[in-house]
Amino acid sequence: MQSSKDHWRLIRLKYFIVTGSSRGIGRALSEKLLSSDHHLLCISREVNHELVALAESKNAPIDYFPIDLINVHEIDALMKRIIGTIDESAIQSIYLVNNAAVVQPVEVSSGSEPNDIIAHMNINLVAPMLLTSSFIKYTEPFKVDKRIMNISSGLSFNLKPMLSCYSTSKAGLETFVKAIGVEQRDVRIMGVRPGATDTRMYEQSVITDKSAGTIKLASTSYAADRIITFLFDRFEHGKVVKGW
Numbered sequence: 471m472q473s474s475k476d477h478w479r480l481i482r483l484k485y486f487i488v489t490g491s492s493r494g495i496g497r498a499l500s501e502k503l504l505s506s507d508h509h510l511l512c513i514s515r516e517v518n519h520e521l522v523a524l525a526e527s528k529n530a531p532i533d534y535f536p537i538d539l540i541n542v543h544e545i546d547a548l549m550k551r552i553i554g555t556i557d558e559s560a561i562q563s564i565y566l567v568n569n570a571a572v573v574q575p576v577e578v579s580s581g582s583e584p585n586d587i588i589a590h591m592n593i594n595l596v597a598p599m600l601l602t603s604s605f606i607k608y609t610e611p612f613k614v615d616k617r618i619m620n621i622s623s624g625l626s627f628n629l630k631p632m633l634s635c636y637s638t639s640k641a642g643l644e645t646f647v648k649a650i651g652v653e654q655r656d657v658r659i660m661g662v663r664p665g666a667t668d669t670r671m672y673e674q675s676v677i678t679d680k681s682a683g684t685i686k687l688a689s690t691s692y693a694a695d696r697i698i699t700f701l702f703d704r705f706e707h708g709k710v711v712k713g714w
Protein backbone atom coordinates (compact mmCIF):
# COMPACT_ATOMS: atom_id res chain seq x y z
CA MET A 471 0.00 0.00 0.00
CA GLN A 472 1.20 3.52 -0.75
CA SER A 473 1.89 5.65 2.32
CA SER A 474 0.84 9.31 2.25
CA LYS A 475 4.56 10.17 2.20
CA ASP A 476 5.04 8.19 -1.07
CA HIS A 477 2.01 9.87 -2.55
CA TRP A 478 3.47 13.28 -1.64
CA ARG A 479 6.72 12.36 -3.38
CA LEU A 480 4.85 11.24 -6.50
CA ILE A 481 3.22 14.59 -7.09
CA ARG A 482 6.41 16.69 -6.92
CA LEU A 483 7.09 18.30 -10.30
CA LYS A 484 10.14 19.41 -12.22
CA TYR A 485 9.71 23.05 -13.29
CA PHE A 486 11.28 24.41 -16.49
CA ILE A 487 11.40 28.11 -17.32
CA VAL A 488 12.30 28.23 -21.03
CA THR A 489 12.84 31.49 -22.92
CA GLY A 490 12.33 31.57 -26.69
CA SER A 491 9.92 28.64 -26.59
CA SER A 492 7.82 29.83 -29.53
CA ARG A 493 10.05 28.51 -32.34
CA GLY A 494 13.42 27.06 -33.33
CA ILE A 495 15.54 25.25 -30.76
CA GLY A 496 13.47 26.52 -27.82
CA ARG A 497 10.26 25.14 -29.28
CA ALA A 498 11.84 21.71 -29.94
CA LEU A 499 13.25 21.69 -26.42
CA SER A 500 9.88 22.63 -24.91
CA GLU A 501 8.11 19.91 -26.93
CA LYS A 502 10.55 17.27 -25.69
CA LEU A 503 10.15 18.38 -22.08
CA LEU A 504 6.35 17.99 -22.13
CA SER A 505 5.36 15.43 -19.52
CA SER A 506 2.75 15.07 -16.82
CA ASP A 507 5.44 15.44 -14.13
CA HIS A 508 7.08 18.47 -15.73
CA HIS A 509 5.61 21.97 -15.53
CA LEU A 510 6.71 24.21 -18.40
CA LEU A 511 6.80 27.96 -17.92
CA CYS A 512 7.34 29.49 -21.35
CA ILE A 513 8.66 32.97 -22.12
CA SER A 514 8.56 34.57 -25.58
CA ARG A 515 6.69 37.35 -27.37
CA GLU A 516 4.41 34.97 -29.31
CA VAL A 517 2.37 32.22 -27.67
CA ASN A 518 2.87 28.99 -29.61
CA HIS A 519 -0.68 27.62 -29.62
CA GLU A 520 0.40 24.32 -31.22
CA LEU A 521 2.77 23.73 -28.30
CA VAL A 522 -0.02 24.51 -25.83
CA ALA A 523 -2.40 22.11 -27.64
CA LEU A 524 0.26 19.39 -27.66
CA ALA A 525 0.83 19.91 -23.92
CA GLU A 526 -2.90 19.60 -23.27
CA SER A 527 -3.09 16.38 -25.33
CA LYS A 528 -0.28 14.92 -23.18
CA ASN A 529 -1.74 16.16 -19.92
CA ALA A 530 1.46 18.15 -19.46
CA PRO A 531 1.24 21.33 -17.37
CA ILE A 532 2.22 24.45 -19.33
CA ASP A 533 1.91 28.21 -18.81
CA TYR A 534 2.91 30.98 -21.17
CA PHE A 535 4.25 34.34 -20.05
CA PRO A 536 4.38 36.54 -23.17
CA ILE A 537 6.96 39.29 -22.83
CA ASP A 538 9.32 41.18 -25.08
CA LEU A 539 12.68 40.66 -23.36
CA ILE A 540 13.84 44.00 -24.76
CA ASN A 541 11.86 45.45 -21.83
CA VAL A 542 14.51 44.48 -19.34
CA HIS A 543 12.97 46.51 -16.50
CA GLU A 544 9.97 44.12 -16.49
CA ILE A 545 12.02 40.98 -16.00
CA ASP A 546 12.45 40.92 -12.23
CA ALA A 547 8.71 41.40 -11.63
CA LEU A 548 7.93 38.69 -14.19
CA MET A 549 10.25 36.20 -12.49
CA LYS A 550 8.82 37.07 -9.08
CA ARG A 551 5.34 36.34 -10.49
CA ILE A 552 6.36 33.10 -12.23
CA ILE A 553 8.27 31.65 -9.30
CA GLY A 554 5.62 32.92 -6.90
CA THR A 555 3.11 30.53 -8.52
CA ILE A 556 5.18 27.50 -7.47
CA ASP A 557 4.15 25.63 -4.34
CA GLU A 558 7.28 24.80 -2.33
CA SER A 559 5.87 21.47 -1.25
CA ALA A 560 5.18 20.38 -4.86
CA ILE A 561 8.57 21.03 -6.40
CA GLN A 562 11.22 18.40 -7.12
CA SER A 563 13.68 20.57 -9.05
CA ILE A 564 13.71 23.77 -11.11
CA TYR A 565 15.54 24.76 -14.28
CA LEU A 566 15.97 28.00 -16.22
CA VAL A 567 16.96 27.74 -19.89
CA ASN A 568 18.07 31.10 -21.29
CA ASN A 569 17.59 30.31 -24.97
CA ALA A 570 15.87 33.38 -26.50
CA ALA A 571 18.16 35.53 -28.61
CA VAL A 572 18.36 37.57 -31.80
CA VAL A 573 21.12 37.84 -34.38
CA GLN A 574 20.26 41.32 -35.75
CA PRO A 575 21.85 43.74 -36.43
CA VAL A 576 23.72 41.77 -39.13
CA GLU A 577 25.71 44.81 -40.20
CA VAL A 578 29.12 46.40 -39.83
CA SER A 579 29.33 48.17 -36.50
CA SER A 580 29.43 51.67 -37.99
CA GLY A 581 26.34 50.90 -40.10
CA SER A 582 24.20 49.66 -37.20
CA GLU A 583 21.53 51.90 -35.70
CA PRO A 584 22.35 52.73 -32.06
CA ASN A 585 18.90 51.49 -30.95
CA ASP A 586 19.45 48.15 -32.72
CA ILE A 587 22.75 47.64 -30.90
CA ILE A 588 21.11 48.48 -27.55
CA ALA A 589 18.14 46.18 -28.28
CA HIS A 590 20.47 43.34 -29.19
CA MET A 591 22.50 43.62 -25.99
CA ASN A 592 19.33 43.87 -23.89
CA ILE A 593 17.77 40.72 -25.37
CA ASN A 594 20.91 38.58 -25.64
CA LEU A 595 22.90 39.62 -22.58
CA VAL A 596 21.08 41.89 -20.10
CA ALA A 597 17.88 39.78 -20.15
CA PRO A 598 19.61 36.44 -19.36
CA MET A 599 21.65 38.18 -16.64
CA LEU A 600 18.48 39.53 -15.04
CA LEU A 601 16.59 36.26 -15.47
CA THR A 602 19.48 34.47 -13.75
CA SER A 603 19.73 37.00 -10.94
CA SER A 604 15.96 36.88 -10.27
CA PHE A 605 15.92 33.07 -10.56
CA ILE A 606 18.63 32.77 -7.88
CA LYS A 607 16.86 35.29 -5.64
CA TYR A 608 13.29 33.98 -5.85
CA THR A 609 14.12 30.26 -5.74
CA GLU A 610 16.23 30.73 -2.61
CA PRO A 611 13.55 29.19 -0.32
CA PHE A 612 13.41 26.01 -2.45
CA LYS A 613 15.85 23.42 -1.09
CA VAL A 614 15.89 21.43 -4.35
CA ASP A 615 18.14 20.91 -7.37
CA LYS A 616 18.31 24.26 -9.26
CA ARG A 617 20.06 24.62 -12.60
CA ILE A 618 20.49 27.32 -15.23
CA MET A 619 21.43 26.53 -18.83
CA ASN A 620 22.52 29.42 -21.04
CA ILE A 621 22.51 28.87 -24.79
CA SER A 622 25.59 30.41 -26.34
CA SER A 623 27.22 30.01 -29.77
CA GLY A 624 30.57 29.18 -31.31
CA LEU A 625 30.40 32.71 -32.76
CA SER A 626 31.36 33.90 -29.26
CA PHE A 627 34.95 33.31 -30.37
CA ASN A 628 34.73 32.39 -34.08
CA LEU A 629 34.46 35.95 -35.40
CA LYS A 630 32.83 36.99 -38.69
CA PRO A 631 32.16 40.34 -40.33
CA MET A 632 28.73 41.88 -39.59
CA LEU A 633 28.16 39.79 -36.47
CA SER A 634 30.00 41.90 -33.90
CA CYS A 635 26.91 42.39 -31.70
CA TYR A 636 26.11 38.67 -31.67
CA SER A 637 29.69 37.61 -30.91
CA THR A 638 29.98 40.22 -28.17
CA SER A 639 26.69 39.32 -26.49
CA LYS A 640 27.48 35.59 -26.56
CA ALA A 641 31.05 36.13 -25.28
CA GLY A 642 29.57 38.23 -22.45
CA LEU A 643 27.04 35.49 -21.69
CA GLU A 644 29.82 32.91 -21.48
CA THR A 645 31.84 35.07 -19.06
CA PHE A 646 28.67 35.55 -17.01
CA VAL A 647 28.24 31.75 -16.75
CA LYS A 648 31.82 31.38 -15.51
CA ALA A 649 31.48 34.29 -13.06
CA ILE A 650 28.24 32.96 -11.55
CA GLY A 651 29.90 29.54 -11.43
CA VAL A 652 32.55 31.00 -9.15
CA GLU A 653 30.12 32.76 -6.79
CA GLN A 654 27.21 30.29 -6.62
CA ARG A 655 26.93 27.02 -4.75
CA ASP A 656 23.15 26.83 -4.30
CA VAL A 657 22.23 27.21 -7.98
CA ARG A 658 24.29 25.52 -10.69
CA ILE A 659 24.87 27.15 -14.07
CA MET A 660 26.40 26.13 -17.38
CA GLY A 661 26.49 27.17 -21.04
CA VAL A 662 26.17 25.16 -24.25
CA ARG A 663 27.12 26.21 -27.77
CA PRO A 664 24.84 24.47 -30.29
CA GLY A 665 26.28 23.85 -33.75
CA ALA A 666 24.64 25.34 -36.85
CA THR A 667 20.93 24.47 -36.63
CA ASP A 668 18.12 24.85 -39.14
CA THR A 669 16.18 27.82 -37.72
CA ARG A 670 15.07 31.30 -38.69
CA MET A 671 18.02 32.75 -36.78
CA TYR A 672 20.47 30.66 -38.77
CA GLU A 673 18.93 31.90 -42.05
CA GLN A 674 19.20 35.50 -40.85
CA SER A 675 22.83 35.08 -39.77
CA VAL A 676 24.17 33.81 -43.10
CA ILE A 677 22.60 36.37 -45.42
CA THR A 678 26.05 37.70 -46.30
CA ASP A 679 28.15 34.54 -45.77
CA LYS A 680 28.73 32.87 -49.16
CA SER A 681 30.56 29.87 -47.61
CA ALA A 682 27.58 29.04 -45.38
CA GLY A 683 25.72 27.04 -48.06
CA THR A 684 28.15 24.16 -47.62
CA ILE A 685 27.46 23.70 -43.90
CA LYS A 686 25.27 20.76 -42.90
CA LEU A 687 22.60 22.01 -40.52
CA ALA A 688 21.39 20.06 -37.51
CA SER A 689 17.66 19.73 -36.92
CA THR A 690 16.10 21.56 -33.98
CA SER A 691 15.16 18.13 -32.60
CA TYR A 692 18.83 17.09 -32.53
CA ALA A 693 19.88 20.39 -30.92
CA ALA A 694 17.18 19.97 -28.26
CA ASP A 695 18.30 16.38 -27.52
CA ARG A 696 21.87 17.60 -26.99
CA ILE A 697 20.76 20.38 -24.64
CA ILE A 698 18.64 17.91 -22.65
CA THR A 699 21.64 15.56 -22.31
CA PHE A 700 23.75 18.36 -20.86
CA LEU A 701 20.94 19.60 -18.64
CA PHE A 702 20.23 16.24 -16.98
CA ASP A 703 23.30 14.01 -17.44
CA ARG A 704 26.36 16.10 -18.27
CA PHE A 705 25.85 19.25 -16.27
CA GLU A 706 29.15 20.99 -15.49
CA HIS A 707 28.83 23.91 -13.09
CA GLY A 708 30.52 27.10 -14.32
CA LYS A 709 31.51 25.58 -17.67
CA VAL A 710 30.60 26.43 -21.28
CA VAL A 711 30.80 23.48 -23.66
CA LYS A 712 30.41 22.67 -27.34
CA GLY A 713 26.99 21.12 -28.04
CA TRP A 714 28.28 18.62 -30.61
Ligand SMILES: NC(=O)c1ccc[n+]([C@@H]2O[C@H](COP(=O)([O-])OP(=O)(O)OC[C@H]3O[C@@H](n4cnc5c(N)ncnc54)[C@H](OP(=O)(O)O)[C@@H]3O)[C@@H](O)[C@H]2O)c1
Pocket residue numbers: 489490491492493494495496497513514515516517537538539540568569570571572593621622623624663664665666667668669670671672
Ligand atom coordinates in the same frame (compact mmCIF):
# COMPACT_ATOMS: atom_id res chain seq x y z
N1 LIG B 1 20.35 28.27 -35.06
C1 LIG B 1 21.65 28.16 -34.90
O1 LIG B 1 22.40 27.76 -35.85
C2 LIG B 1 22.28 28.47 -33.58
C3 LIG B 1 23.65 28.16 -33.41
C4 LIG B 1 24.26 28.46 -32.19
C5 LIG B 1 23.50 29.02 -31.16
N2 LIG B 1 22.18 29.30 -31.35
C6 LIG B 1 21.45 29.87 -30.21
O2 LIG B 1 20.31 29.06 -29.97
C7 LIG B 1 19.27 29.83 -29.35
C8 LIG B 1 17.96 29.64 -30.11
O3 LIG B 1 18.13 30.15 -31.44
P1 LIG B 1 17.22 29.69 -32.67
O4 LIG B 1 18.13 29.44 -33.79
O5 LIG B 1 16.23 28.66 -32.22
O6 LIG B 1 16.47 31.09 -32.96
P2 LIG B 1 15.01 31.43 -33.52
O7 LIG B 1 14.45 30.31 -34.30
O8 LIG B 1 15.14 32.77 -34.15
O9 LIG B 1 14.14 31.56 -32.16
C9 LIG B 1 14.44 32.58 -31.25
C10 LIG B 1 13.48 32.50 -30.08
O10 LIG B 1 13.80 33.63 -29.21
C11 LIG B 1 12.62 34.36 -28.97
N3 LIG B 1 12.90 35.78 -28.90
C12 LIG B 1 13.58 36.52 -29.82
N4 LIG B 1 13.52 37.82 -29.48
C13 LIG B 1 12.81 37.90 -28.33
C14 LIG B 1 12.39 38.97 -27.52
N5 LIG B 1 12.67 40.24 -27.82
N6 LIG B 1 11.65 38.70 -26.42
C15 LIG B 1 11.32 37.42 -26.13
N7 LIG B 1 11.68 36.36 -26.85
C16 LIG B 1 12.41 36.61 -27.96
C17 LIG B 1 11.69 34.07 -30.15
O11 LIG B 1 10.35 34.18 -29.75
P3 LIG B 1 9.35 35.37 -30.19
O12 LIG B 1 9.76 35.83 -31.56
O13 LIG B 1 8.01 34.75 -30.10
O14 LIG B 1 9.56 36.42 -29.14
C18 LIG B 1 12.03 32.63 -30.48
O15 LIG B 1 11.23 31.76 -29.71
C19 LIG B 1 19.78 31.28 -29.38
O16 LIG B 1 20.34 31.61 -28.12
C20 LIG B 1 20.86 31.25 -30.43
O17 LIG B 1 21.80 32.29 -30.23
C21 LIG B 1 21.57 29.04 -32.53
